[in-house]
Amino acid sequence: TxxxxxxxxxxxxxxxxxxxxxxxxxxxxxxxxxxxxxxxxxxxxxxxxxVPMVAFDEPGKGALLTRGVLDRISRTKHGRTAAANTANRKRMCL
Structure with missing residues (x-):
C-alpha cells in the first residue's frame, strides 16, 4: 500500500x-x-x-506504475536500498 x-x-x-x-x-x-x-x-x-488497481491496465501508464512500485519495494521505508532477500520476497508477493 x-x-x-x-x-x-x-x-x-x-x-x-x-x-x-x-x-x-x-x-x-x-x-x-x-x-x-x-x-x-x-x-x-x-x-x-x-492508486486504483485499474490504473495498471491503462496503456502507457500501467508499465510506469509497475516500475515505480518495483523501485519502491526495493527500498526501505527510510529510502535506503533494501537487502536482496527482502526485495525479492516483496517482488514475489507482488
Missing part, C-alpha cells in the same frame, strides 16, 4: 500501517463489514490516496 500512495510526500505513519494491517489487508475481518470507528478515517484516507 505504501508503494501505491498517490502523493509523494504522503506519510505512511504508524496509524496508517495499523489500519492497513488490522483491517484492509484482512479479507476475513473486512468481509461485508464497515471499518471500526477508530480506523475509519484512516481507511477513507487510504481509499482516496492510493
Amino acid at each position: 505504501e508503494a501505491l500512495l498517490t502523493k509523494e510526500n504522503s506519510a505512511f505513519d504508524a496509524d496508517t500501517r495499523r489500519a492497513a494491517l488490522r483491517w484492509s489487508y484482512s479479507y476475513r475481518v473486512r468481509d461485508n463489514a464497515e471499518p471500526p470507528a477508530n480506523l475509519a478515517p484512516v481507511i477513507r484516507w487510504l481509499e482516496t490516496n492510493t
Whole structure:
C-alpha cells in the first residue's frame, strides 16, 4: 500500500500501517463489514490516496506504475536500498 500512495510526500505513519494491517489487508475481518470507528478515517484516507488497481491496465501508464512500485519495494521505508532477500520476497508477493 505504501508503494501505491498517490502523493509523494504522503506519510505512511504508524496509524496508517495499523489500519492497513488490522483491517484492509484482512479479507476475513473486512468481509461485508464497515471499518471500526477508530480506523475509519484512516481507511477513507487510504481509499482516496492510493492508486486504483485499474490504473495498471491503462496503456502507457500501467508499465510506469509497475516500475515505480518495483523501485519502491526495493527500498526501505527510510529510502535506503533494501537487502536482496527482502526485495525479492516483496517482488514475489507482488
